[in-house]
Amino acid sequence: MxxxxxxxxxxxxxxxxxxxxxxxxxxxxxxxxxxxxxxxxxxxxxxxxxxxxxxxxxxxxxxxxxxxxxxxxxxxxxxxxxxxxxxxxxxxxxxxxxxxxxxxxxxxxxxxxxxxxxxxxxxxxxxxSPEVQERFVRAAIETGSSQITDAPALSDRERQIIEMIAKGLSNAEIAQELHYAEGTVKADIRRINNEWNVENRLQIVLRATELGIISL
CATH class of the missing domain: 3.40.50.2300 (Response regulator)
Known part of the structure; x- marks a missing residue:
């Protein structure tokens, strides 16, 4: 351990x-x-x-x-x-x-x-925290601070991961829910970060909301 x-x-x-x-x-x-x-x-x-x-x-x-x-x-x-x-x-x-x-x-x-x-x-x-994350997303959308762009293709697993990130689940919790290794989840999140040119979970949720992939 x-x-x-x-x-x-x-x-x-x-x-x-x-x-x-x-x-x-x-x-x-x-x-x-x-x-x-x-x-x-x-x-x-x-x-x-x-x-x-x-x-x-x-x-x-x-x-x-x-x-x-x-x-x-x-x-x-x-x-x-x-x-x-x-x-x-x-x-x-x-x-x-x-x-x-x-x-x-x-x-x-x-x-x-x-x-x-x-x-x-x-x-x-x-x-x-999910409730604070939601406030960030709503504030950014209301002020129009981000530009919406077309989303690269996502796998079903990546979409599930994004939805779980929006709910505030940790990497370990996501891995448990999807029955994958935590390292696999981390690799998927890194790919999403790279494809969307974002740096962290909050930015993933914001971009996914802008693109209509999730709703809050």
């Missing part, structure tokens, strides 16, 4: 930290290596504990999650930061994603969704 992903939790609410601590302890894919109550503590704890992934609250008393994300990535550009917050507005998500976070989850996500996101982020994926 591969080594567990080292996780640092940053949140100023003790109840949230307690809940995360409890369910992270129940999954051997991850291990909690530290906690911080404010963004001002993050770099010091990162230097001591060397996390692979940081779960980052956005609104904190002294140093908020956006600035703390920048500090983490200055410390180690290879560390992965996932925002975990109550905010669902797209501008909040854009703010922290532009600061370098690779993911944005809302706090009503299930423990399984959060852990799957941690594992996926560590593997190099970008993870966004």
């Amino acid at each position: 591969s080594e567990a992903v080292r996780v640092l939790v940053v949140d100023d609410e003790a109840l949230v930290r307690h809940a995360l601590r409890a369910f992270l302890a129940d999954d051997d894919r991850v291990t909690l290596v530290g906690e911080a109550t404010d963004g001002s503590e993050v770099v010091e704890i990162c230097e001591a504990m060397h996390p692979d992934v940081v779960l980052m609250d956005i609104k904190m008393r002294e140093v908020g999650g956006v600035e703390a994300t920048r500090r983490v990535l200055e410390w180690n550009p290879h560390c992965r930061v996932i925002a975990l917050t109550t905010f669902t507005t797209e501008w909040r998500a854009l703010e922290v994603l532009r600061a370098g976070a690779c993911g944005y989850l809302v706090k009503n996500s299930t423990p399984e969704q959060i852990i799957d996101a941690i594992v996926a982020a560590h593997a190099g994926d970008r993870v966004v």
Whole structure:
């Protein structure tokens, strides 16, 4: 079995930290290596504990999650930061994603969704909660910020994968649903990225919506 992903939790609410601590302890894919109550503590704890992934609250008393994300990535550009917050507005998500976070989850996500996101982020994926992803897509369509082009031919499996990405499923969940190896799913997603000239799951969903392949 591969080594567990080292996780640092940053949140100023003790109840949230307690809940995360409890369910992270129940999954051997991850291990909690530290906690911080404010963004001002993050770099010091990162230097001591060397996390692979940081779960980052956005609104904190002294140093908020956006600035703390920048500090983490200055410390180690290879560390992965996932925002975990109550905010669902797209501008909040854009703010922290532009600061370098690779993911944005809302706090009503299930423990399984959060852990799957941690594992996926560590593997190099970008993870966004479905409800926030939908807001991105709707905002982009309403503002007409993208140009619609003809879609290259897709296989039935690729269409299924796109539909599951839109529902927020991880690569592992998609592989389980389709009864394929996770590596096969990743290869299909890479092909879609290359064919559509997009970089991540959110852009796949946006393009698929523009082309009428899926609807939200």
